Amino acid sequence: MKKDIQIGYEHFKSINELNETEKKLFESAKQARKNAYAPYSNFLVGCSVLLENGDIYTGNNQENAAFPSGLCAERTALFWIGANFPNEKIKKIFIIGGPREDSENTPPIPPCGACRQSLMEYETKQNENIDVYFSSLNEEVYKVNSIKDLLPFYFDATFL
Numbered sequence: 603m604k605k606d607i608q609i610g611y612e613h614f615k616s617i618n619e620l621n622e623t624e625k626k627l628f629e630s631a632k633q634a635r636k637n638a639y640a641p642y643s644n645f646l647v648g649c650s651v652l653l654e655n656g657d658i659y660t661g662n663n664q665e666n667a668a669f670p671s672g673l674c675a676e677r678t679a680l681f682w683i684g685a686n687f688p689n690e691k692i693k694k695i696f697i698i699g700g701p702r703e704d705s706e707n708t709p710p711i712p713p714c715g716a717c718r719q720s721l722m723e724y725e726t727k728q729n730e731n732i733d734v735y736f737s738s739l740n741e742e743v744y745k746v747n748s749i750k751d752l753l754p755f756y757f758d759a760t761f762l
């Protein structure tokens with residue numbers, strides 16, 4: 603029998619529709635994107651992460667000549683936060699991606715599958731949802747209230 607899964611998301615035509623905290627996260631991610639080390643793909647991704655204590659940390663993609671050795675912006679930030687603030691809950695992550703040139707015409711860039719899986723791990727660990735925003739320099743934004751909306755049929759520790 604065929605069944606449907608419903609996921610929820612919000613779409614904002616511009617960052618002007620976001621609140622002040624969200625705008626701040628957009629700006630932080632945009633700033634972080636500038637420091638991406640992406641000489642091979644020339645695709646720059648930055649992200650900002652809001653913790654429960656109000657602090658914001660950022661990450662960007664870090665590539666390597668041995669291609670698989672690099673890491674996405676989201677996991678660069680998440681693993682650093684996990685390493686340094688293991689007990690601090692993650693409230694929101696804001697992602698901005700696009701090619702080095704001409705990013706103004708790029709649509710919102712969603713997180714890759716591996717980053718969704720990592721985000722799911724932290725959402726499960728803290729037992730509280732994480733808001734995920736993804737955008738680009740064209741300032742259009744998508745938002746989900748939980749990684750579950752990005753990763754139906756997710757694999758987690760309950761299967762181990």
Ligand code: THU
Nearest residue numbers: 643645647663674675713714717
């Ligand atoms: N990338 C990210 O940083 N995050 C994603 O979710 C998608 C892809 C990076 C990896 C690589 O450095 C470049 O973008 C092109 O795939």
